[in-house]
Amino acid sequence: xxxxxxxxxxxxxxxxxxxxxxxxxxxxxxxxxxxxxxxxxxxxxxxxxxxxxxxxxxxxxxxxxxxxxxxxxxxxxxxxxxxxxxxxxxxxxxxxxxxxxxxxxxxxxxxxxxxxxxxxxxxxxxx
Amino acid sequence: xxxxxxxxxxxxxxxxxxxxxxxxxxxxxxxxxxxxxxxxxxxxxxxxxxxxxxxxxxxxxxxxxxxxxxxxxxxxxxxxxxxxxxxxxxxxxxxxxxxxxxxxxxxxxxxxxxxxxxxxxxxxxxx
DNA sequence: ATTTTACCCTCCAGTTACTGGAGAGGTTAT
DNA sequence: ATAACCTCTCCAGTAACTGGAGGGTAAAAT
Numbered sequence: 001x002x003x004x005x006x007x008x009x010x011x012x013x014x015x016x017x018x019x020x021x022x023x024x025x026x027x028x029x030x031x032x033x034x035x036x037x038x039x040x041x042x043x044x045x046x047x048x049x050x051x052x053x054x055x056x057x058x059x060x061x062x063x064x065x066x067x068x069x070x071x072x073x074x075x076x077x078x079x080x081x082x083x084x085x086x087x088x089x090x091x092x093x094x095x096x097x098x099x100x101x102x103x104x105x106x107x108x109x110x111x112x113x114x115x116x117x118x119x120x121x122x123x124x125x126x127x
Numbered sequence: 128x129x130x131x132x133x134x135x136x137x138x139x140x141x142x143x144x145x146x147x148x149x150x151x152x153x154x155x156x157x158x159x160x161x162x163x164x165x166x167x168x169x170x171x172x173x174x175x176x177x178x179x180x181x182x183x184x185x186x187x188x189x190x191x192x193x194x195x196x197x198x199x200x201x202x203x204x205x206x207x208x209x210x211x212x213x214x215x216x217x218x219x220x221x222x223x224x225x226x227x228x229x230x231x232x233x234x235x236x237x238x239x240x241x242x243x244x245x246x247x248x249x250x251x252x253x254x
Numbered sequence: 255a256t257t258t259t260a261c262c263c264t265c266c267a268g269t270t271a272c273t274g275g276a277g278a279g280g281t282t283a284t
Numbered sequence: 285a286t287a288a289c290c291t292c293t294c295c296a297g298t299a300a301c302t303g304g305a306g307g308g309t310a311a312a313a314t
Contacts, residue, residue: 034280052253070250077247081239084249091229102218112208120204122211123197126179161309
């Protein structure tokens with residue numbers, strides 16, 4: 001499989017697949033005579049795995065760890081759960097921050113009359 | 128005021144103040160004989176304003192706009208409210224995405240027994 | 255007066271995870 | 285043969301800083 005085909009099948013941009021090869025995340029199994037990257041089905045599985053993990057906001061480094069657990073059949077569910085739980089905590093923390101931010105800003109926006117007068121509680125609060 | 132003093136007073140790292148000067152966000156009023164950046168009280172107000180706006184997740188470009196509205200006494204509350212509302216919408220959108228992410232991941236983490244067996248629903252789902 | 259300490263400068267590189275483009279070469283179809 | 289399409293490498297840019305090297309300046313302590 002050349003890069004265009006695996007990109008389509010994994011639903012990732014070609015540039016991204018090339019990038020993953022560059023950083024050693026998913027390495028092509030070889031090169032053609034012309035120097036084209038060649039991929040096998042294992043690589044395809046890994047790329048799809050990574051796309052899914054990324055869609056869960058796992059960082060590339062976390063994906064690397066997850067991928068190692070994914071391909072290592074000796075890994076225990078505990079290892080995976082630990083990684084995912086830590087990630088979940090980070091997401092929850094972000095959620096709280098965002099909630100706080102939202103409430104404060106919503107309060108200010110509500111307080112602003114929003115007409116042509118220059119007087120504005122949002123600016124007043126920030127300044 | 129030299130950069131160290133205004134950094135302390137605005138509660139921003141020196142590096143950041145220098146960076147804001149570089150990108151023309153808050154320019155020093157002048158330079159000393161030795162080439163030190165010199166700031167006045169107006170700059171201090173602006174830096175504090177920006178720090179607060181940044182803490183609300185406004186981007187640097189949005190800060191630039193807000194700052195223009197802040198220093199322009201002709202601006203109307205409508206202009207400010209418009210900017211803040213758009214930002215609020217983005218925050219809400221992010222919140223929804225994060226909520227979705229959280230729910231899915233939490234579901235997976237709950238489903239994972241997390242013991243020494245290699246069988247793991249998280250990996251199963253991703254792979 | 256000198257030394258130490260603290261401060262300031264510029265420039266370069268790195269962070270995250272790609273993305274866009276230039277310029278060149280390979281492959282396929284008509 | 286030529287056009288259309290694919291692939292390659294390398295460079296630069298994104299956002300908003302942060303860290304460090306190497307070197308000059310100012311203020312305080314001795």
